[in-house]
Amino acid sequence: xxxxxxxxxxxxxxxxxxxxxxxxxxxxxxxxxxxxxxxxxxxxxxxxxxxxxxxxxxxxxxxxxxxxxxxxxxxxxxxxxxxxxxxxxxxxxxxxxxxxxxxxxxxxxxxxxxxxxxxxxxxxxxxxxxxxxxxxxxxxxxxxxxxxxxxxxxxxxxxxxxxxxxxxxxxxxxxxxxxxxxxxxxxxxxxxxxxxxxxxxxxxxxxxxxxxxxxxxxxxxxxxxxxxxxxxxxxxxxxxxxxxxxxxxxxxxxxxxxxxxxxxxxxxxxxxx
Numbered sequence: 001x002x003x004x005x006x007x008x009x010x011x012x013x014x015x016x017x018x019x020x021x022x023x024x025x026x027x028x029x030x031x032x033x034x035x036x037x038x039x040x041x042x043x044x045x046x047x048x049x050x051x052x053x054x055x056x057x058x059x060x061x062x063x064x065x066x067x068x069x070x071x072x073x074x075x076x077x078x079x080x081x082x083x084x085x086x087x088x089x090x091x092x093x094x095x096x097x098x099x100x101x102x103x104x105x106x107x108x109x110x111x112x113x114x115x116x117x118x119x120x121x122x123x124x125x126x127x128x129x130x131x132x133x134x135x136x137x138x139x140x141x142x143x144x145x146x147x148x149x150x151x152x153x154x155x156x157x158x159x160x161x162x163x164x165x166x167x168x169x170x171x172x173x174x175x176x177x178x179x180x181x182x183x184x185x186x187x188x189x190x191x192x193x194x195x196x197x198x199x200x201x202x203x204x205x206x207x208x209x210x211x212x213x214x215x216x217x218x219x220x221x222x223x224x225x226x227x228x229x230x231x232x233x234x235x236x237x238x239x240x241x242x243x244x245x246x247x248x249x250x251x252x253x254x255x256x257x258x259x260x261x262x263x264x265x266x267x268x269x270x271x272x273x
Contacts, residue, residue, distance in 0.1 A: 037106045039091070040166040040173075041098035048171035049105050050077060055174055056106035061088055063100035070101065096163070107161045108173075110180040111150060113187050117194045121216040122149040123265050124196065128184060128233045129157040129224045130254055137168025138255035139222075144172035145259075146266040152179040152187065157224075188236040191219055200229050200237035201261060203251050209241045209264055220261050225254050 037058050040049050049055045051073045060080040062070055067082045085100065092098045116124065125148055130136055136151075136159045143151050158180075159165060166173045181187040188198060197215035201222050221237055223229035234240060243252065243260055252260065 037104050038161065038166075039102050039104055039163045041092050041096055041102035041163060042167055042170075043099050043101060044171040045166045045169065045173065046101045046103045047073075048174040049103055049166075050074070052108075052174040054108060058104040058106065060103045061091060061101070063088060066100035092163075097167070108178070111177040113152070113179055113181055113190060116150040116152075116177060116179055117191060117196075119149050119217070122147070122218075123262065124149050124191070124219045125151045125258065125262070126184070126188070126198075126219055126221040126233075127151060127153050127158065127254075128221060128229050129154060129227075130222065131157055131159050132225060133159040133162045133165035134168045135159075135225065135253070135255040137165040137170075137173065139258045140165075140169040140172040140176050140178070142255070142259040142262050143176045144169075146262040148176065148262060150177040150179050152181060152184075154184045155180050155182050185232050185236055188219075188221075188233070192236075192238070198237045198239075200234055200240045201243065201257055202228060202234060202240040203242050205240045205242045207239065207241045208244045209261060210244055212239060212241055214265060214268065218265060220258070220265070222254050222258055222261075 037056075040046055046060075050057060050060075053074055057077055059078050060070075062080040062082055063085055064082055067080050070080060088098055088100065088102060089096075092102050123146070125139065125143055127136065127139065130139070130153070136153075140151055142148075153159075161173065191198060194217075195215075196217045196219050198219040198221060199209075199212060199214075201209070201220065221229060221233060223233065228234075229237075243257060245252070251257075
């Protein structure tokens with residue numbers, strides 16, 4: 001089973017590797033104006049960040065109405081700065097759907113493979129160079145919804161934590177462990193040695209996901225939008241399958257494909273092993 005909350009699981013795990021502080025320079029809204037952090041906004045994302053004891057919160061901004069409803073769930077959080085909506089728009093961007101609440105936070109320290117590889121059962125998700133923060137955030141949300149153990153990403157060519165990812169994840173950024181590995185192929189070999197069965201989603205495959213019997217320890221691999229899995233990643237999979245779908249559409253967005261696959265494993269995995 002996946003940990004319901006990142007902080008409830010982390011206390012029982014070894015310390016992970018160095019903190020990932022990379023930011024997305026193409027999206028200035030995602031950068032905090034000071035302190036080296038980034039902004040999360042909206043009730044779900046902010047509440048999840050405030051509740052996570054591993055998340056360093058630098059400051060909180062809120063409208064008067066939002067401040068009245070806000071409950072600080074742990075000690076040593078900064079006192080919210082109450083300001084009007086126009087000032088919050090100036091900080092977070094007028095196009096951001098912030099619901100009157102935002103928090104400047106530091107990126108989380110990523111998990112290591114060793115933190116999750118020995119789970120007794122469950123589903124892991126590997127993202128092979130999926131770099132769009134919208135997609136990664138949406139996949140984290142689906143991973144949380146369907147009790148995935150963790151999401152694994154390569155250190156290079158993956159999306160860092162940003163406001164965009166946090167908003168798309170709707171709180172899951174602070175719930176689902178994000179494992180960062182230096183070499184994805186080596187990580188997949190280690191997973192196999194530890195008894196994980198690896199299934200890659202590939203649109204050209206003749207076998208469908210519905211044809212597969214799942215192991216109690218299953219890994220789902222998804223490739224980058226358009227490119228799919230890299231060849232070495234695909235070769236490391238125990239099976240490659242496609243999602244069943246009608247003839248009117250060739251493929252799904254990677255985050256939609258992840259949601260379909262995770263749902264299928266969630267309702268069938270335990271009965272199909």
